[in-house]
Amino acid sequence: MQNDNRQSRTNKFEKRRKNTKQISILMVLAGVLLLILLAFWIFGGKDKDGSDPDRDAVEDIHIEEKNNDLNESENVNEDSNQPANQNDENSENDMVEEETEGNEQNGNDDREDNAEVETEEIESTDDNVIEAYTGKWQPNGTIQEGPHTTNYDDGSQDRIEIKQAVMSATGLGEDLTEHWIGNGGDQKVIATVANPGNTEIYRVYLSWIDQEGWQVTQIERLKEVEK
Numbered sequence: 387m388q389n390d391n392r393q394s395r396t397n398k399f400e401k402r403r404k405n406t407k408q409i410s411i412l413m414v415l416a417g418v419l420l421l422i423l424l425a426f427w428i429f430g431g432k433d434k435d436g437s438d439p440d441r442d443a444v445e446d447i448h449i450e451e452k453n454n455d456l457n458e459s460e461n462v463n464e465d466s467n468q469p470a471n472q473n474d475e476n477s478e479n480d481m482v483e484e485e486t487e488g489n490e491q492n493g494n495d496d497r498e499d500n501a502e503v504e505t506e507e508i509e510s511t512d513d514n515v516i517e518a519y520t521g522k523w524q525p526n527g528t529i530q531e532g533p534h535t536t537n538y539d540d541g542s543q544d545r546i547e548i549k550q551a552v553m554s555a556t557g558l559g560e561d562l563t564e565h566w567i568g569n570g571g572d573q574k575v576i577a578t579v580a581n582p583g584n585t586e587i588y589r590v591y592l593s594w595i596d597q598e599g600w601q602v603t604q605i606e607r608l609k610e611v612e613k
Contacts, residue, residue, distance in 0.1 A: 503555075510606060515589075518606040526551035528599030536575065536594070538567060547600050552577055552590050555602040565611050575600070580611060587611055 505521040528547055537544045548567060552558065562579050570576035573594035580587040589612075591604040 505605075508604075512606070514609050514612060516607045516609055518604065520604045521555075521602075523551075523555050523602040525595045525598035525601040526554055528597070530599075531597075534573065534594055534596065536569070536573070538569075544600075548575060548577060548592060551592055551600040551602055552579055552588075555590065555605060556586075556588050558586065558588070578608070578612060584611060 503521040503523050505519040507517060507519045510518040526547055528543075530543055530547075539545065545567065549562070549564065553560070553562065556562075556579070558579060558581055561582050563582060563584070564577065564579050566576075566578040568576055570591060575592045575594075577590045577592065578587070579590065587608040587610065589606040589608055590602055592600045592602050595601050
């Protein structure tokens with residue numbers, strides 16, 4: 387009976403010893419696996435030279451952003467350091483260009499309007515007149531204000547606006563020849579003009595319209611320039 391009990395205890399001890407040995411082996415394997423995972427996590431995410439690609443990429447982005455901010459700051463400083471008089475000159479030039487473009491556009495609009503004016507032929511007793519006609523041409527426009535007195539001097543605002551009105555109604559260009567500009571009555575002017583070759587000669591009658599400028603009222607096409 388005692389031998390049976392002793393053998394039973396021996397068998398239990400052997401089983402316990404085997405189980406303990408298996409558990410120890412499993413723990414050792416688990417420890418080794420854990421060490422491998424830790425080593426891969428620590429060293430596997432870096433290049434061979436020990437650098438961290440993700441961290442390097444982030445640092446490169448920060449450096450590029452700083453460089454961009456620095457360049458923008460330099461550009462702002464350069465603009466703010468531009469001489470004040472240069473800024474004023476640029477503004478004045480822009481205003482002059484806009485005014486010139488506006489005047490050219492208005493002149494073109496007037497020419498288009500006057501090109502479509504219906505005219506009515508009238509009789510003339512002047513032997514030098516080939517044909518004469520009237521029409522409702524649009525006033526050429528003016529920058530003059532207040533009471534108006536015609537200034538016949540070369541280069542005066544009246545002479546400039548009279549020429550523009552004549553060009554608009556006759557179709558002659560900037561190179562037209564002004565043979566005579568004279569008084570045609572109260573706030574009225576008569577202009578004899580021609581193209582450079584004197585093959586197209588016109589006598590143009592104009593009237594002043596307050597706040598609107600010179601308006602062509604009658605045109606006569608002449609055979610020759612009057613002397």
